[in-house]
Amino acid sequence: MRIEKAQFKNAEPEDYRLVLMTDDFRCIEPVLEFSNYLVAQGYSTNTVDDYIRGLKVYFEWLESIGLSYLEAKPVDIGLYLQYLNGGVWDNPKDEVAVTIDVDPTTGEVNRKQERAANTINKMMSVVSSLYTYREKVFEELTSPCIMKTTRRSQKMYKGLLAHTGNLNQTLSSLHRVKVPKKMRRRLTxxxxxxxxxxxxxxxxxxxxxxxxxxxxxxxxxxxxxxxxxxxxxxxxxxxxxxxxxxxxxxxxxxxxxxxxxxxxxxxxxxxxxxxxxxxxxxxxxxxxxxxxxxxxxxxxxxxxxxxxxxxxxxxxxxxxxxxxxxxxxxxxxxxxxxxxxxxxxxxxxxxxxxxxxxxxxxxxxxxxxxxxxxxxxxxxxxxxxxx
Structure with a gap:
């Protein structure tokens, strides 16, 4: 996949946006629709471009394991998180362990492949935003990036409306990396x-x-x-x-x-x-x-x-x-x-x-x-x- 600069109709010469395309220059429609939605919501051009770059990594990973973004499940999102973290992940299609630039002698990941925890969380947030958008607008799938948790009553005796407790659900994120605390440095x-x-x-x-x-x-x-x-x-x-x-x-x-x-x-x-x-x-x-x-x-x-x-x-x-x-x-x-x-x-x-x-x-x-x-x-x- 590749990212190209595109100029849309009725746009000024200096106005352009990044578009995610296949190697044969076919536009990735879900990403284009999502970027148009972000622009309509008032997101800045730089922010939309960052979303496109993050989705490029995700769609390339899906292509490497032979999955469509509609087929992704929570377990696949977990594997993608391992991929971003530079570790070992299992290919669900071939059932083969794949490593990302790992030194065979020491088993350590190449430092060039390492990503900061904040970067990984931002890339995961981009993927989650795409699925949330598709879920709300098109109602075509349930986001694999979140899970539903049910609050259950701790009382000894159930009330008359206890059966409605299953509807009282909260959404929480599945996949995040712990961000180490940084000391804010000042110069002497x-x-x-x-x-x-x-x-x-x-x-x-x-x-x-x-x-x-x-x-x-x-x-x-x-x-x-x-x-x-x-x-x-x-x-x-x-x-x-x-x-x-x-x-x-x-x-x-x-x-x-x-x-x-x-x-x-x-x-x-x-x-x-x-x-x-x-x-x-x-x-x-x-x-x-x-x-x-x-x-x-x-x-x-x-x-x-x-x-x-x-x-x-x-x-x-x-x-x-x-x-x-x-x-x-x-x-x-x-x-x-x-x-x-x-x-x-x-x-x-x-x-x-x-x-x-x-x-x-x-x-x-x-x-x-x-x-x-x-x-x-x-x-x-x-x-x-x-x-």
Whole structure:
């Protein structure tokens, strides 16, 4: 099977979707219908594409054992879970044990085949969503991914309506992998300084500074436009970044803002650095309005993607020996605010976390600005000198 890009009727040139096809370019109808349903439900293009990739693995596995997706049973879903986990599974057709890239001497699975527990659970969730959709819309089968459990009365004597207890059923998932708990890592000041020194270009250092000093998500960073920062003003100490939710027509294939529009106050030094990048380092491409763009290659001047940001962090981690992921800068920023004595409601409003405390506590922009001004007055600047 293969995944191809397809453009549908009445779609704009930049609008395309992934479609699962056979090797002879025949569309897999159940997957296409399911993807159309997800689009109608308002799922983002990236989310639908992830569903398609997950279903490709499942349908290829079904094809390898000679099963149709309509013939799958709970035991088959269990075998598929073993397959995703890189272990040994039994082929129900040939009754032969099949291994997935296992070392014959040690019996260990090749590390390249291993998947994280979260990844496996997401892929199982994709399969479960497909069957749930077919069950609700077409009523053609019962989902093999869930089981029905009946609540029985523990009373000694049965009541008059005890026979109706069989109708009181709850649905629970059959197949999940236990996810190990991860410690949310934050960087120390020395690690921050060492990692930043390992970045090669002015743009890369600026990306690091924006993530570190604002706690933005990657999707929010790459979604910034040229108009989304305040004017440089040497008489002010605090500037601002404006996170704006734009319509789909102006932002192709971009993730939605999780928390809507908000203003993030930053040191004026960062605003001057952004303005310097725009005027001196950013490649000019007519019609491009995004702030951070690719600086070389065929994609020069185009908007950078999530993978590009993650790649530059991986390469810098190898050079400096400091393991750092972009999202860890968000945890670092939040931790430093908490250590500085900020209330959780202020932090939630700044970084855009939709917690109950942030919802029920109304914080004005003036209060946020004053609080950040006090924070930067107590903290050190980029040169390591006390302000």
């Amino acid at each position: 000041p020395k690690e921050v300084e060492k990692f930043r020194e390992g970045l090669l270009t002015f743009r890369d250092k600026l990306i690091f500074d924006v993530l570190y000093e604002t706690g933005l998500r990657i999707s929010e960073l790459i979604g910034l436009y040229l108009e989304d920062y305040s004017e440089p003003d040497p008489t002010e100490k605090v500037g601002a970044l404006y996170l704006v939710s734009r319509d789909k027509k102006n932002q192709k294939r971009e993730g939605r803002k999780k928390t809507g529009d908000r203003v993030v106050h930053v040191p004026m030094e960062l605003i001057f650095d952004i303005d310097k990048y725009v005027t001196q380092h950013r490649p000019y491409v007519q019609g491009s309005q995004v702030l951070f763009v690719s600086s070389k290659g065929k994609t020069k001047g185009r908007k950078i993607g999530r993978k590009s940001v993650e790649k530059l962090f991986r390469e810098c981690s190898k050079r400096t020996g400091v393991n750092c992921l972009p999202h860890e800068l968000r945890h670092t920023h939040i931790s430093e605010l908490k250590e500085a004595g900020f209330d959780s409601a202020y932090i939630a409003a700044r970084v855009g976390n939709s917690t109950a405390q942030a919802v029920y506590t109304h914080i004005t922009e003036v209060e946020l600005r004053r609080s950040m001004d006090r924070f930067w007055a107590k903290s050190t600047n980029r040169d390591g000198e006390m302000q």
